[in-house]
Amino acid sequence: MRVDETKCVGCGNCVLVCTMGAIYIENGHSKVNEDECVECGSCKRFLEVEGRNPTLVRGLRKVLKKVSLQYDAPVGVCVAGALYQPTLEWPRSVRRDFSDPAAVHASTGIPGRGTEEIKTNDVSGWLQEGEALLLIEVGRPGLGARLRDLEKITTALATLGVDFKPENPITLLMPDAKTGQLNPEILNEKVLSAIIEIKIDLDKVPVYLEKIKETVKDFPTVCSLVVAGRCNKHGDIPYIDAVGTAGLALSTGGKTNLGLGRGGNE
């Protein structure tokens, strides 16, 4: 994201809404720290353009300041529409792909973080009984992550001989998925979050969770872990014992696929 300084009046609303805290005020204008910006587009979408004349607003603010008053734009507006999105070239475009929920991943055709998980498992049958899906969402909640940090996890998992889910945007950025290494061109790119997906045998869950815990001990950012499984005919949760063995606690909340889907395009 960029700021047109000829339009910016320095109201600071974009500073508030920036998901990464990458916008700041300098010399009366907003500036974007492009190294920290993840191109999520939230600032531009969130702030409604008021369409005021920036010169008039600046003048009014100076006058008000002289009488010890100030003009504060209401939260949720950009006074003169100073934010704009330049065309993103590779590898910077990776930031938007993983951070802007309005962007559809070209690799999977799925918006958001571009992953399917168990959401359509009743149709695809991708995850079967006796198997588990582990997801590691790196950067979530709210801190973001460099892809080089994410790579620390994928390379660690690769030492266990894991199969990364092929239709996953992160896997598709690995020239050779057996190594877990990402395309070196993208390692410095920062994203709001990105999800690693691996399918393993249910009884291997503790080993993989242990590896992940060990890898993120001195991690510069956070990651949210998820486990998923196919229920049996009674609807029982399959992974309770495996997670307990790993010394982790299941959250009270989760996502339930009701099994109402079926294949067949019209």
Place this chain on the structure above:
Amino acid sequence: MTNSLHRRGSVEDLKGDFIIFAKTDRLNVKGSKPRLQKFFQMSLKYNPVNVGVNHDYGSENPSIDQKYSAIEDGSIVAVVFDNTDDLIKYLEEVKEEDFGISINISGLVEEIHECCKKVGITRHSIEQSLGVHGATDRLPNRDILEITTMCGHGMISFNLIKKIIDYVKLGKMTPEEGAKVLAKPCLCGVFNPARATQLLERIRVLG
């Protein structure tokens, strides 16, 4: 996308926070638009606190009509309820309609299991969070996390939440007004403004 999976809060709070959504697979995406539209439309009579369609409207705060019009083959349609009574009524109708599209519910696993049993559904697959790991000392306080995690794509910044909390504490905004502002950046419409209002009210009372 795990955008509805990591919501933070006490069990009591989360009893007012359920997201039901429809998602197609490549095997049934074709011709799904009218069924997704019906899924959206019929939810409106059961008092949802939010409805959403993944779509770039160019700006935030789209109307119900804009959201409905944005639905196309393969859209993800989400409906948020703040109680299980309305959720169950809606779920009965969804089951009756037999859309043939995957339907998921996010929220308290056991509550959802009970809802499913009442409607005669056996859950197919399940997914749960195992918590946040790594540099957790960099995260903000619980109030901020409970609000920000209601938008799973992380569109509600910590700084915006802090500002709204300040406004509510100072009486510059009511909790309802604050929740309305906080709901805006959540593009998919899975944010729960009713729960956010309660959280802001609690923060206001506790000072």
